[in-house]
Structure formats: C-alpha cells, structure tokens
Amino acid sequence: MPASNAMRLIVLPGDGIGPEITGATVAVLEAVSDRFGLGLQLEDDIAGHESLRRHGITVRPELLDKVRGADGLILGPMSTFDYTDETKGGINPSMYFRKNLDLFANIRPARTYPGVRHHAAEEFDLVVVRENTEGFYADRNMTSGGSEILVTPDVCISMRRITRECCERVARSAFRLAMTRKRHVSVVHKANVLKIGDGMFIEECRKVAAEFPEVVVDDYIIDAMCAHVVRAPGKFDVIVTTNMFGDILSDLTAELSGSLGLGGSVNAGVRYAMAQAAHGSAPDIAGQDKANPFSLILSVAQLLEWHADRLGSTAYAQASRAIEAAVESAVAAGEATADVGGRLGTKATGEAIVKRVREVAVPA
Incomplete structure (x- = not known):
C-alpha cells in the first residue's frame, strides 16, 4: 500500500x-x-x-x-x-x-569509495554546506538589476550581499547535520580581507555554535582550506561557508573523491x-x-x-x-x-x- x-x-x-x-x-x-x-x-x-x-x-x-x-x-x-x-x-x-x-x-557530500582511485592523500567522508542565495552572485543580490557594474569599458565592480539571516540559517543547517555525523563543524571564510561580510558570517556561526555544545568548531581561511582538504581531508566532517567559497570547495572535494560524478x-x-x-x-x-x-x-x-x-x-x-x-x-x-x-x-x-x-x- x-x-x-x-x-x-x-x-x-x-x-x-x-x-x-x-x-x-x-x-x-x-x-x-x-x-x-x-x-x-x-x-x-x-x-x-x-x-x-x-x-x-x-x-x-x-x-x-x-x-x-x-x-x-x-x-x-x-x-x-x-x-x-x-x-x-x-x-x-x-x-x-x-x-x-x-x-x-546547498548540501554537497564528498567521500572516497572502495574500488575507485581517488586523488586525495587519504580516505575521507565530509559534507560542504554552502549558503545558496546571496554572496558574490550577480543574480541573487538585487531586487532589480544586477550587482555587477561596468563603470567604464575597462572597469567592472562586483558587489556581494551578506545578511545575518542567511548566515544564521545556513549555519544552523550545518550544525544540525553535524549532530547526525561526527559532530565537527569547520567554518570557512576570508575575514582577514573581507572583514565586515565574513566577519558577520563568523559571528553568526559562533552564535549558532553556542546552541550545540557537543559540536567541535574550528575555522579556516578559504585559501588555506583548499590546501588542507587536499593534504588531509580525513580530518573534516561538515564544512560551512558562503556561496562562492562553497561552490569552489564542493567541486574540489568531489573531484578529490575520484570524480565529480560521485558527488x-x-x-x-x-x-x-x-x-x-x-x-x-x-x-x-x-x-x-x-x-x-x-x-x-x-x-x-x-x-x-x-x-x-x-x-x-x-x-x-x-x-x-x-x-x-x-x-x-x-x-x-x-x-x-x-x-x-x-x-x-x-x-x-x-x-x-x-x-x-x-x-x-x-x-x-
């Protein structure tokens, strides 16, 4: 029935x-x-x-x-x-x-499989949780018009929207997921350069983390994270990040598993x-x-x-x-x-x- x-x-x-x-x-x-x-x-x-x-x-x-x-x-x-x-x-x-x-x-698991030759230094099983509705994406930032402006034929300015609401809800998704896995969340950002926007993202992730004391939390700058997931992907569980960083990291980790077709x-x-x-x-x-x-x-x-x-x-x-x-x-x-x-x-x-x-x- x-x-x-x-x-x-x-x-x-x-x-x-x-x-x-x-x-x-x-x-x-x-x-x-x-x-x-x-x-x-x-x-x-x-x-x-x-x-x-x-x-x-x-x-x-x-x-x-x-x-x-x-x-x-x-x-x-x-x-x-x-x-x-x-x-x-x-x-x-x-x-x-x-x-x-x-x-x-956008929830993107990546893992190695027995029988498939992978490209990482070790076996791994992780998930990238990517914010999906704002960030450096021209089609998701403005009610009317785009967020890329051609100032002159040779100069373009691209704007990024970051909101506390979107940061909080994607962080909550990541922590809830981590509670069903190995209880470890890694926050990925570029707050050393994007101090306000990524600073806000980290703040909201930390607020949510306080509600999940069982979860171990660490954070990484995006460029360093790309190196870490190649060298030692097995130490990660749930990775949460903003839209464009997550877009890149999720493709990288899927390909490390052996093929983008396994993600x-x-x-x-x-x-x-x-x-x-x-x-x-x-x-x-x-x-x-x-x-x-x-x-x-x-x-x-x-x-x-x-x-x-x-x-x-x-x-x-x-x-x-x-x-x-x-x-x-x-x-x-x-x-x-x-x-x-x-x-x-x-x-x-x-x-x-x-x-x-x-x-x-x-x-x-």
Missing part, C-alpha cells in the same frame, strides 16, 4: 546527458519506492532547451506553481552557459528555482528541496550511453533524506540509505561507468543500481 505521506516529485530531465541520467535515476526511485512502500508520485515536465523550443522560454511561470504544489524537484543538468539573455527566454533554471523556492542550503547535491529550504547533479550537461557525450548517473542518483537519495527529516519518516530514511549502499556496492563491483573505473554504460549502470537497491542490506 502507498504511504499516506507519499512524496510528489516534479522531474525535469534537462539538457545534454540529462535525459539519460534522469532516466536511470527515475528507475532507481521507482525501485526504492516499491521496496519501502513509499508510493512516490513522479511527474515529468520540461525546462531548458526543450522548453525553449516548445514555449520560447526555458522555465514557464506555471512550472514554478507546479513545483510549489509538490514536495520536491529533480532537476537534470542544464546548459547554463547557453542561457544568457532572459529577454529572449534564456532563464537559468537552476538559479531560478534556487531563488524562487528560497533553497538557502551528490541537494538544494534545501524550509518548505522545498531540489535534487541536482553536481556536474553539467556534457553535450559532447550526450546520447552515447557514457554519462555517469551516480551524482543525480545520490542527489535524490539526499532529497529522500530531507523529506524523511521533515516528516520523521523511517521509511524515507531507509530508502535513502538503501540507494547510498547500492551505489557503494555497485562501484566496488565495477558496475559503473568508465570514468570511475567501471565497465558499463549509463543505462546498464542504472539497471545495476535498481537490482542492488531491491536487495541491499540497509545500514542502521
């Missing part, structure tokens, strides 16, 4: 390799829904190039209403660099949903969340059955965990852990794409995860 709290998800396959990896991901979701009696409701729609071709705009206004009426969103990779002119319908779907759904925390990503707010692969649309390999679907599959596992936390649902939490365990065992067995040392194509990799998710023991 379907669960009475069945989760309704909108699925947007995206551009390039998006339809291929989304197809594999949906098959995994259907399998885990059957096993744990979730009764997941998956509704397909379009955004990106397909929407631009059909409707003259990459994201239709009514699509936002549809997503708001659901419990979550699965966003396939989008050709972000192609969408430069909003007056011609070229809205960046990722930015659009993050901003309009107030998805303030999941969920954009979470209070009411909504969006699963999104950590990589781009890779049009050069689209349609060739080469794309690694693990990033999006792991992202939907995070989406189920977010829903489990909201509801206090054991079934959704078990489903999330089953997907993660299935990916780990498949990678170790070589049932993966070539970029992570496997021997399968995209579709066969998805089928391998489906088989494993039906049988794998679920960690407590």
Whole structure:
C-alpha cells in the first residue's frame, strides 16, 4: 500500500546527458519506492532547451506553481552557459528555482569509495554546506538589476550581499547535520580581507555554535582550506561557508573523491528541496550511453533524506540509505561507468543500481 505521506516529485530531465541520467535515476526511485512502500508520485515536465523550443522560454511561470504544489524537484543538468539573455527566454533554471523556492542550503557530500582511485592523500567522508542565495552572485543580490557594474569599458565592480539571516540559517543547517555525523563543524571564510561580510558570517556561526555544545568548531581561511582538504581531508566532517567559497570547495572535494560524478547535491529550504547533479550537461557525450548517473542518483537519495527529516519518516530514511549502499556496492563491483573505473554504460549502470537497491542490506 502507498504511504499516506507519499512524496510528489516534479522531474525535469534537462539538457545534454540529462535525459539519460534522469532516466536511470527515475528507475532507481521507482525501485526504492516499491521496496519501502513509499508510493512516490513522479511527474515529468520540461525546462531548458526543450522548453525553449516548445514555449520560447526555458522555465514557464506555471512550472514554478507546479513545483510549489509538490514536495520536491529533480532537476537534470542544464546548459547554463547557453542561457544568457532572459529577454529572449534564456532563464537559468537552476538559479531560478534556487531563488524562487528560497533553497538557502546547498548540501554537497564528498567521500572516497572502495574500488575507485581517488586523488586525495587519504580516505575521507565530509559534507560542504554552502549558503545558496546571496554572496558574490550577480543574480541573487538585487531586487532589480544586477550587482555587477561596468563603470567604464575597462572597469567592472562586483558587489556581494551578506545578511545575518542567511548566515544564521545556513549555519544552523550545518550544525544540525553535524549532530547526525561526527559532530565537527569547520567554518570557512576570508575575514582577514573581507572583514565586515565574513566577519558577520563568523559571528553568526559562533552564535549558532553556542546552541550545540557537543559540536567541535574550528575555522579556516578559504585559501588555506583548499590546501588542507587536499593534504588531509580525513580530518573534516561538515564544512560551512558562503556561496562562492562553497561552490569552489564542493567541486574540489568531489573531484578529490575520484570524480565529480560521485558527488551528490541537494538544494534545501524550509518548505522545498531540489535534487541536482553536481556536474553539467556534457553535450559532447550526450546520447552515447557514457554519462555517469551516480551524482543525480545520490542527489535524490539526499532529497529522500530531507523529506524523511521533515516528516520523521523511517521509511524515507531507509530508502535513502538503501540507494547510498547500492551505489557503494555497485562501484566496488565495477558496475559503473568508465570514468570511475567501471565497465558499463549509463543505462546498464542504472539497471545495476535498481537490482542492488531491491536487495541491499540497509545500514542502521
């Protein structure tokens, strides 16, 4: 019987390799829904190039209403660099949903996997929690207009917005997450130069830290942190930082694990969340059955965990852990794409995860 709290998800396959990896991901979701009696409701729609071709705009206004009426969103990779002119319908779907759904925390796990050659000095398991709605991003700072100003043809000024509210809520997300892990939070900043903005970020992180006395807290300047995670990533647990620093660190730590394709990503707010692969649309390999679907599959596992936390649902939490365990065992067995040392194509990799998710023991 379907669960009475069945989760309704909108699925947007995206551009390039998006339809291929989304197809594999949906098959995994259907399998885990059957096993744990979730009764997941998956509704397909379009955004990106397909929407631009059909409707003259990459994201239709009514699509936002549809997503708001659901419990979550699965966003396939989008050709972000192609969408430069909003007056011609070229809205960046990722930015659009993050901003309009107030998805303030981008949670990006990175870990090493048995059987995958990694690029770090040691094995590790950490999470980057990145503020997602302000910072040095021209599309998230102003109600009207952008935050980059071309003063002369040769001089540009870029402004950054930092608010106490956004600092506090992303810090709280990081500390709550740390309580479920190794109870260690590292605050990353550049307060030696950005004294006011990053100073405010540190202040808010320390205020939240006072509410979590069980959590060990330290802080690092961003440039030093990049060196530390390469040299000794195993000493970190949860890393919390502002938008642009987190954007860079999360890609770095995912690649250190062996491939950006092994990094999941969920954009979470209070009411909504969006699963999104950590990589781009890779049009050069689209349609060739080469794309690694693990990033999006792991992202939907995070989406189920977010829903489990909201509801206090054991079934959704078990489903999330089953997907993660299935990916780990498949990678170790070589049932993966070539970029992570496997021997399968995209579709066969998805089928391998489906088989494993039906049988794998679920960690407590």
